[in-house]
Amino acid sequence: MNTIFSGIQPSGTLTLGNYLGAIQHFVKLQEDHNCYFCVVDEHAITVPQDRLKLRENIKSLAALYLASGIDPNKSTLFIQSEVAAHTQLGWMLQSLSYMGELERMTQFKDKSEGKEAVSSALFTYPSLMAADILLYKTDIVPVGEDQKQHLELTRDLAQRFNNKFNDIFTIPEVSIPKVGARIMSLQEPTKKMSKSDENEKAFISMLDTPKKIEKKIKSAVTDSEGVVKYDKENKPGVSNLLTIYASCTGESVEAIEEKYAGKGYGDFKQGVADAVIHVLQPIQERYNELIESELLDEILDQGAEKASFTANKMLAKAKKAMGLGRVK
Ligand code: TYM
Numbered sequence: 001m002n003t004i005f006s007g008i009q010p011s012g013t014l015t016l017g018n019y020l021g022a023i024q025h026f027v028k029l030q031e032d033h034n035c036y037f038c039v040v041d042e043h044a045i046t047v048p049q050d051r052l053k054l055r056e057n058i059k060s061l062a063a064l065y066l067a068s069g070i071d072p073n074k075s076t077l078f079i080q081s082e083v084a085a086h087t088q089l090g091w092m093l094q095s096l097s098y099m100g101e102l103e104r105m106t107q108f109k110d111k112s113e114g115k116e117a118v119s120s121a122l123f124t125y126p127s128l129m130a131a132d133i134l135l136y137k138t139d140i141v142p143v144g145e146d147q148k149q150h151l152e153l154t155r156d157l158a159q160r161f162n163n164k165f166n167d168i169f170t171i172p173e174v175s176i177p178k179v180g181a182r183i184m185s186l187q188e189p190t191k192k193m194s195k196s197d198e199n200e201k202a203f204i205s206m207l208d209t210p211k212k213i214e215k216k217i218k219s220a221v222t223d224s225e226g227v228v229k230y231d232k233e234n235k236p237g238v239s240n241l242l243t244i245y246a247s248c249t250g251e252s253v254e255a256i257e258e259k260y261a262g263k264g265y266g267d268f269k270q271g272v273a274d275a276v277i278h279v280l281q282p283i284q285e286r287y288n289e290l291i292e293s294e295l296l297d298e299i300l301d302q303g304a305e306k307a308s309f310t311a312n313k314m315l316a317k318a319k320k321a322m323g324l325g326r327v328k
Contacts, residue, residue, distance in 0.1 A: 043080070142177075165321035
């Protein structure tokens with residue numbers, strides 16, 4: 001059985017983009033793969049975080065994974081900072097990462113642009129991400145489009161390590177969904193929908209009320225043409241809404257275009273809002289039950305134990321291969 005690893009940062013309430021680009025696929029993949037899903041809190045501290053808010057976001061993200069359908073009997077769900085091997089291997093992989101290749105990462109460029117104080121951890125973030133993946137002999141990493149470059153670097157680092165020291169790491173493949181890999185901002189549809197966007201109207205949070213979802217979709221930027229047609233170049237707003245509709249319902253873009261032929265954007269936007277609410281409402285109901293329950297802690301304890309067991313074995317191999325510590 002192939003092994004899957006993926007992670008999400010607890011840096012704010014998840015967006016519809018995170019759900020459609022990532023979590024939705026994790027739920028299907030767990031049926032026939034050995035899956036590890038991680039709350040990557042050590043990645044979140046590469047930019048400033050309020051400690052109480054971070055704690056809250058970590059638990060909230062774990063509950064959202066479960067409420068979306070991650071089954072702890074099928075998948076291992078855990079918090080990155082509770083498995084020490086991640087930062088340990090991350091450091092070792094940093095020693096193999098070149099400044100030049102880290103400087104080329106577009107996520108680093110985007111997140112550091114115009115900032116006065118940029119942490120060195122934001123710069124070396126991809127080496128830690130590589131460690132996350134390589135610790136579990138991961139075959140496939142399901143992610144949205146924006147993580148593709150980090151995955152290429154992970155593969156390079158694994159190959160570099162294997163060639164230089166010992167052939168211990170599996171070279172992972174990236175898996176990017178055909179539809180929904182890049183959900184765009186509702187206000188600036190040429191920009192990715194992001195949970196850290198300052199404009200709240202630009203993204204749909206997975207915990208937004210139906211009323212709020214409806215309002216945000218109704219005020220989404222479109223164009224003056226009034227034709228529901230997919231054309232990413234000339235109609236980015238409408239194309240984004242079509243992608244959201246298709247990803248939520250599983251219907252093809254063509255079928256949706258046909259359904260709304262001759263109708264205006266008002267009807268179409270109502271359809272998009274209904275589709276989103278239909279997906280998110282049951283998740284929110286389960287979330288509300290889980291967030292206060294003791295079950296959540298039990299699942300995370302078990303997840304950390306299971307993940308540590310596998311990760312520590314790979315860490316020991318990597319240390320031995322690099323010549324760290326003593327031979328016992
Ligand atoms: P993060 O927390 O930014 O996003 C989590 C997942 O959601 C996807 N995603 C999107 N998909 C479609 N449209 C969007 N607008 C959108 N925004 C986000 C992301 O591609 C991702 O799959 N570096 C990672 C976290 C990470 C990780 C890992 C992932 C750390 N270690 C190991 C995989 C394997 C990140 O910042 O994701």
